[in-house]
Amino acid sequence: MTLKDQIDRNNLPSHVAVIMDGNGRWARQKGKHRIFGHKSGVTSVREVTEAAAELGLRYLTLYAFSTENWNRPKEEIEALMSLLVTSLSGETKTLMENNIRLMAIGDLQNLPGKVYKKLQASIDKTADNTGTRLVLAISYSSRWEIADAAKKIAAAAVKGDIKVDDINTEMLSEYLNSGKIPDPDFLIRTSGEYRVSNFLLWQIAYSELYFTDTLWPDFRKDDFFKAILDYQHRERRFGKISEQLGSEK
Numbered sequence: 001m002t003l004k005d006q007i008d009r010n011n012l013p014s015h016v017a018v019i020m021d022g023n024g025r026w027a028r029q030k031g032k033h034r035i036f037g038h039k040s041g042v043t044s045v046r047e048v049t050e051a052a053a054e055l056g057l058r059y060l061t062l063y064a065f066s067t068e069n070w071n072r073p074k075e076e077i078e079a080l081m082s083l084l085v086t087s088l089s090g091e092t093k094t095l096m097e098n099n100i101r102l103m104a105i106g107d108l109q110n111l112p113g114k115v116y117k118k119l120q121a122s123i124d125k126t127a128d129n130t131g132t133r134l135v136l137a138i139s140y141s142s143r144w145e146i147a148d149a150a151k152k153i154a155a156a157a158v159k160g161d162i163k164v165d166d167i168n169t170e171m172l173s174e175y176l177n178s179g180k181i182p183d184p185d186f187l188i189r190t191s192g193e194y195r196v197s198n199f200l201l202w203q204i205a206y207s208e209l210y211f212t213d214t215l216w217p218d219f220r221k222d223d224f225f226k227a228i229l230d231y232q233h234r235e236r237r238f239g240k241i242s243e244q245l246g247s248e249k
């Protein structure tokens, strides 16, 4: 039986988020430039996106570029930005074929104009697709997102649109850039690093975490299916005890 066949379709995570890490090390191991690793990582993005669509997952969020990644060498940033443009041009067809709707979170105003335009064009083109939503986190960091939400909530309070007493966890979730996107059920990080690097800190409060040594450019559909199978062996208690869960299922 294939790994995919072993997956219980009645116990799928509705939102999977992925920290795609290890491109540079993968390239270095091959004696190549880091940028070769980024280019090779595009295949993994396609594989995971297709795998998510095949399973019918509602949301797949991919961490593509962090706020802190702006501090990388200029040439690497430029290479990553042009890779974004070429991938968006090339892969929008794959999104259409798989009925995938593209979305983005992050400080998009910070992106070079050309990248922003391409991104917006793909978002618009796929807007009516009803399958998996692919959310790209670009120029994203969780602390930026939370500070941005705080600013918007304060402005709304000053304007009198909301009362300070009405501010609660639900409202904060809604004011985040991830807005109506449900919290991830499952977070995958590749490359053997055990950290979350400023990704969805608020939203992963009760996410199941999965770490693998596989470097991102080596990550394939079966690696994704293996991770989902691992998820299906977890018991999510949300603070309760095991005995309380059965009746709610």
Ligand code: IPE
Pocket (backbone or CB within 6 Å): 020, 021, 022, 023, 024, 025, 026, 064, 065, 066, 069, 080, 191, 216
């Ligand atoms: C992930 O790979 C891609 C981005 C962060 C843009 P890295 O570029 O971080 O690769 P490593 O972690 O240095 O190997």
Ligand code: IPE
Pocket (backbone or CB within 6 Å): 019, 020, 021, 022, 063, 064, 065, 066, 069, 193, 195, 197
């Ligand atoms: C996290 O990877 C960001 C992305 C995958 C886009 P990094 O490589 O930037 O994270 P750190 O610096 O190792 O924590």
Ligand code: MG
Pocket (backbone or CB within 6 Å): 021, 022, 023
């Ligand atoms: Mg890294």
